[in-house]
Structures are given as structure tokens and as C-alpha cells.
């Protein structure tokens with residue numbers, strides 16, 4: 001039947017069924033609880049931004065989705081199948097649609113921003129047996145390679161390329177998980193990555209460790225794309241890059257998404273992330289505190305104050321124009337120099 005094979009589409013053209021469904025997940029490192037019962041959904045075709053201050057739990061969330069960490073409780077579903085979930089994680093009757101339920105009516109919970117209530121503190125009713133369990137050792141937890149084989153590629157913070165191997169070898173490694181891939185398929189994927197990142201084609205034989213920071217980020221993203229993922233998890237792709245390169249990386253993310261890859265993006269650069277995202281979640285000390293469309297989040301004063309601070313302040317710091325329209329150029333220069341404290345240089349004098 002067509003209804004079963006063609007997922008419903010929303011008015012924004014995106015599929016209405018979550019590709020990734022994270023339900024009430026808690027993750028801990030030993031005694032440190034890093035993620036406290038978060039739920040989030042990513043629909044096929046979306047770019048979803050995960051924002052939050054340092055230590056909010058963004059990286060932990062990505063590591064849990066890709067199979068590097070096991071949740072203590074809650075579950076993760078990908079395209080309707082379980083990826084992870086502790087022994088007590090099966091969704092209860094009130095926990096939303098099951099994995100085989102029809103198209104959800106409510107993946108992003110409608111328009112507008114939604115404030116999330118704080119979760120119960122640890123120990124308030126949870127069984128004491130749910131102690132931190134690092135590693136995927138319980139329930140339906142799939143190991144990293146099986147998660148990757150299902151179509152989830154993770155580009156970790158810090159890139160993690162193989163420095164002694166060439167750029168080409170690093171890229172080819174990315175396609176190893178796809179056992180059915182033909183040589184021709186790998187070649188096509190490589191061409192696609194080279195089109196996105198011409199610099200990688202130029203540096204093909206160079207050891208990856210000799211690439212610049214920006215080029216290494218391109219390589220990390222390119223390697224993830226070689227696996228032909230359906231969902232790509234990007235952790236701080238703009239970290240440490242010069243503004244021009246940041247723009248390049250974000251333009252490429254947009255292009256990857258336009259090519260049909262769904263994106264879950266962790267970013268400190270909230271302004272840039274919200275420009276390319278459809279929706280976003282804001283994490284604070286391990287909990288989702290705010291969610292909504294990227295446009296609503298970018299307008300929200302709480303987001304502006306906490307995460308768009310620099311650009312917001314910069315906007316406000318721009319001095320009002322005090323030089324009348326049509327004033328002679330030297331007048332403009334003098335006024336600006338006086339306002340900003342800049343020293344005016346006479347070009348001819350200084351050159352001599």
C-alpha cells in the first residue's frame with residue numbers, strides 16, 4: 001500500500017515520521033550523570049541543532065546515539081527500530097507512538113517554542129539498580145559498527161582522523177562499513193566528496209596529519225559521507241576554524257542536507273547553526289529546556305541572551321550614526337575617529 005511505503009509529508013515538505021527518536025534518555029559517566037532524561041526527534045530531511053553551554057550534555061548525547069555510550073534508562077529508535085535501551089526502557093502506554101506506529105502527528109510538537117519541565121532529580125522514584133553503566137552492555141544496545149551500518153555516521157569533536165595515513169586512505173576507510181559497496185560505488189562517493197571539498201582532491205596523497213585544521217574538518221566530514229549515511233551527527237564542526245572556513249563548512253552542511261542526508265548538529269556557534277537548521281533543542285545541564293523551530297529559537301530572548309550573546313551585543317554595540325547624511329568624507333573620518341578612539345593617519349605623511 002502506498003501509505004505504508006510513502007511517509008506522510010508535512011507542509012514544510014519534510015517527512016512527518018521521526019528518523020531518529022530519542023526517548024527519555026539518561027546517560028552517566030560513573031557517578032556523573034551527564035544527560036538527564038532527554039527526548040528529541042529528528043525527521044528525515046531535517047537539520048536539527050543541539051545547542052547549549054559547555055558541559056550541557058551535547059557530545060554525550062551524540063556519543064550515546066552512535067553507540068559509544070549506553071543509556072542508563074530510556075531508548076533510542078532509528079527508522080522505527082531500536083538502537084539502544086536499557087532493560088526498563090520499553091516505551092510505556094503513555095510514552096508516545098511505538099516503533100511501528102503510523103506517521104506521527106506531532107514530531108516537532110507544532111509551531112512555537114516549547115519549554116521543557118525539569119526532570120525529576122536522581123533518586124526520586126527511580127530504581128536504585130539503575131546505576132551508571134558505561135558501554136553498551138544491556139538491553140537492545142547496538143555496538144558502534146552496527147549503528148554505523150544502519151546509516152548513522154558520527155563526526156566527533158576533534159575530528160579523529162588518522163594522521164599517518166593519506167587523505168585518500170582516510171576517505172576510503174569511511175566506505176568500509178558498507179559491505180555491498182562496489183568499487184564503482186566507492187569511486188562515485190569519492191567523486192562526490194571531492195566535489196564538495198575540492199581541497200581534499202588536491203591533497204589526496206598528503207598525510208592527513210599535515211592538513212590544516214579546516215582541511216582536517218573537511219576530511220572528517222568527507223570520511224563520514226563515504227559511508228553514504230542517512231543521518232550524520234556533527235559535533236562542533238566549526239570549532240577553532242577561521243570565520244571564512246566556518247562559512248564554508250556550514251554551506252557544505254546545507255548542501256549535504258539538500259542531497260538528502262539528515263543532520264543532527266551540535267554547535268557552540270548557535271547563530272550559524274540556527275541559520276541552517278530547521279529546528280533546534282537547547283540543553284542545559286543534561287536536560288532539554290527549550291525546543292522549537294530555528295526561527296523561533298533565534299528570536300527567543302533567552303536564546304539570544306545565553307547563546308547568541310556575542311552577536312546580540314555586537315549588534316547593540318554598533319554606534320548610532322552621528323554624522324549627517326552627505327557630510328564631506330574628511331568630516332566623516334574625523335567624527336568616526338573621535339567616536340571610536342582611532343588614530344587618523346595621513347597617508348602621505350606616514351609613507352614619507
Ligand SMILES: Nc1ncnc2c1ncn2[C@@H]1O[C@H](COP(=O)(O)OP(=O)(O)OP(=O)(O)O)[C@@H](O)[C@H]1O
Nearest residue numbers: 029032033034052053054055056057058059060061
Ligand atoms: N569521560 C567523562 N567522564 C566523566 N565525566 C564526563 C566525561 N565526559 C563528559 N563528562 C561530563 O559530562 C557532562 C556533559 O559533557 P558533554 O561533553 O556531553 O557536554 P557538552 O555539552 O558537549 O560540552 P562542550 O560543549 O564543552 O563539549 C559534563 O559535566 C562533563 O564534565
